[in-house]
Amino acid sequence: MKNTFLIGAFVLALFANTAMAQDLNKSQVPSVIVNNFQKSFPKAYDVEWELDGENYKVEFETGLLGADHDVWYNKTGALVRHKEEISKSDLPRKVLAKISADFGSYRVDDVKKITESGKVTYTLELKSISEDWKVAFDKEGTVLSKIAD
Structure with missing residues (x-):
């Protein structure tokens, strides 16, 4: 239930942001x-x-x-704010290590580096046969958010 709410809120925020752009x-x-x-x-x-x-x-x-x-x-x-598309190989080693440890069987897709107020975060999609996740990491490999996709 909580994940459904988070996903709904995320989709609503994305739509609202798009609707406001001119x-x-x-x-x-x-x-x-x-x-x-x-x-x-x-x-x-x-x-x-x-x-x-x-x-x-x-x-x-x-x-x-x-x-x-x-x-x-x-x-x-x-x-x-700057959001840029990067390759998996451009991710910090600590992020790659966390992905390998916790999501070893997942395919990494749609990697973005986001810089805002001097803080860098990385967002990406992790996909497997049975589930997909949108995950955000800091440069130290800490998972900041994980939302079912």
Whole structure:
């Protein structure tokens, strides 16, 4: 019952976040934000801007394989959150060790590195024949959340 509630709350929060976002043209984004973005991510391509609540969100890709990024800037142009697609091999050793110890038979998928307020977390999907999990770890390999998927 508790897991069902948590999943429902997560889905509702995801939907509410999506419903609030408003697509923008680059010309509608304050120049301080565009300039900071271009300085931080000069090789970004396939760039899309949104107004997400009070923050400006930019979705883009980098690299030869097109790694996905989502970055949020506040109104003053400060980067407040960065979510980036990474490979399993880019996870910290302690996270990999925890996955191996506790989820050895699971396949790792959809790995993301999230940096917010100087704190880094890693989210990923762990899949087996019988169950799937969305799990968040800190850099030390501590499980921060585990939700049935």
